[in-house]
Amino acid sequence: MQVQLRILRYDPERDTKPQWATYRVEAGPMDRVLDLLHTIKAETDGSLTFRRSCAHGVCGSDAMLINGRNRLACKVRVDQLGTKISVAPLPGLPVVKDLVVDMEDFFAKYRSVKPYLVNDSPEPERERLQSAEQRARYDDTTKCILCAACTSSCPSFWAAKPYVGPAAIVNAHRFIFDSRDEAAAERLEILADEDGVWRCRTIFNCVDACPRGINITQAILEVSSAVARRA
């Protein structure tokens, strides 16, 4: 079938502002948006620019706004979208070129929540023990691939850019609820800030956007409850 693909393009060395370009591409129903982008880049315009790596939804490179929702281009198929598809860069982040956005602020926020295990107790000779139930407590938030689909779908983030955002909270959650970790209090203190968890308005855009199926709003609520309890 033929698919009409509209792509919001921007070349900072040529354009003053982004503009839509339209392409017609032959595609099958199981083709992914990433396949279509590759076809255009290989056959029509080599300057079409986007990030991609693993091409099967685990590296987090190719999140973009596809038919109005944040999705991974390698994980959404033509049969799920129809023959008219629009593709734009992730909203709310500065555009570098075409579908590439500046991720520096996103990763800086991730780093700000101490996203690593802290445990200064003496190490046992072998592994630390953890029950399957303790392990299950934070399983969901270990799936995050830092693609930024959630944070850049969040109206609270659009309205207040200093907001740490859903992805950073998810990664704080992953350690706050890990029975082996000892720095929950420090993370909760960081997230009690005015740009921390309280900016969440439970709009659920993040849940809808997450390509890993993480219940992000639930995770944020668990963290905000812990922040509230802390005092």
Next chain:
Amino acid sequence: MTPSVGAARAPVIHDFQAVIVGAGGAGLWAALELARAGVRTAVLTKLYPTRSHTGAAQGGVCAALGNQEEDHWEWHMFDTIKGGDYLVDQDAAEILAQEAIERVIELERMGLPFNRTADGRIDQRRFGGHTRAFGEGPVRRACYAADRTGHMILQTLYQQCVKHDVTFFDEYHVVDLLVERRGAGGSVAGGAVAYRIADGALHVFRAAATLLATGGNGRMFRVTSNALTLTGDGMALAYRRGVPLQDMEFYQFHPTGIVGLGILLSEAARGEGGYLTNDAGERFMTRYAPRLMELAPRDMVSRAIYQEVRAGRGIDGGDYVYLDVRHLGRDVIEAKLPDITDFARVYQGVEPITQPVPVQPTAHYAMGGVPTTTTTEVVLDKRGTILPGLYAAGEVACVSVHGANRLGTNSLVDLLVFGRRAGRAMAEHCRTAEAPDLAADAHEPVRADLEALRSRSTGENPSHIRRDLASAMMEHCGVFRTDEGLRGLVPVVRELRERYRRARVQDQGTVFNTDLLEARELGYLLDCAEATVAAALARTESRGAHYREDFPERNDDRWLKHSLAYAAEGGPRLKTKPVTITRFEPKPRVY
């Protein structure tokens, strides 16, 4: 006039003690060791670290913890050697199997969320080729985190790097190694040249120790589990600087890729008890590996699948078979194999809980690469002469712990064990060594190359050359090989190189020019292909993943040795290097 690449601007110069190229498992662990030792280190990656392909590993990481049943590192060592069809260097395999235990425990302490046993220890499951008591039957050795073990390793190591304030240069694409000739006495490595993707500027990183940790070259093949970014960069950069590539003819095809796309469905599916069946519904591995069945090593299972297909027993007469996990039940599938279940749903429209999944072999892993010592120093010849200051670890390297065929999970074991060893060796080196004095124009050759590639006004589209290369390699240098096929491939690759010299990129900009960088990567793939084909043509025997239909037997008298391919005018120059054998004499490989 469009501005020129890396422009006429002078490059940006950085002085570090150590430089790491690549931020997957090996690079990150090395970075951690260097950070702990207080060595000023830069980690360069053409992606963001968390995008690295270590994150795509699924099933597990083997270590003889014995948490589920009796196990010993000697058994792991033996399995690794036998799995590698005795081309493994046994001193390296001993290190791998011993240190795997310490590394996995250390990862747990860093916070890796392993699945747990009933008493709270790290859970372990079966994996192909991993056995108890030197081959008696499968053993539970693979430690795992659902079927995203690699994701958790990558995340955990990156988290620790954040904790230790490691300096990253994200989206810096390394385009050359700095190697200075030192009179008649050889060369010394002094860092790397990187192209900053955001603005096209060249950056020179001067350092006393440089680590290649760039991963593999699976994009040389049409159907592959590898990320689009796995283009053999580190192998080719070393090759161009006079370093040989070792054992390139040994390339692993994983048996269970998604048909057409090559996306991996983990061996863990079979480790948990999944079957492979043909069109008659028969578990055909009974004919090929009666004892280990579906858990035979990957080279054997991949060949078995193609033999079924050739005999007309592929599903509906096609070129694939079924991976069947239905009998495991919904609970096991969703708890232990959630990601690959999702892949089958998304990319094939198949529901593994109720339907068998069509699979075919997919190009997966380079056993060969840049030769190193067991402390990851890059080796230049069979005498073990090192190139001072240059190190390699992980898939880019060839220690060799995988020999002619890697066992499942040993890629992760390799990058943990030798990534750490790299960091330690580099830290030791940096205690006394200084970065060599480099010519002020050391970046000039690569600047000129990039400029020529970008500024050509006419020429062929590189993506077409890349497509043709991947198809030709798949056809004639895949699971089954012949003299005729490989001999025919030599001029094909040479012609592709000629076409590449005339190729033209469309994007002439400086900001985020992926068109240019993909063309650059194609050059790396061509180098890897040239070395692979030459070594495969020369090796007139079948061993591990290298299967010659015209020489179907292993020939230890003639070929119990590593190959070394050196770049040369008119095609690679081949040499050999002895295999280190310590404990286990070569025997027939039966499972």
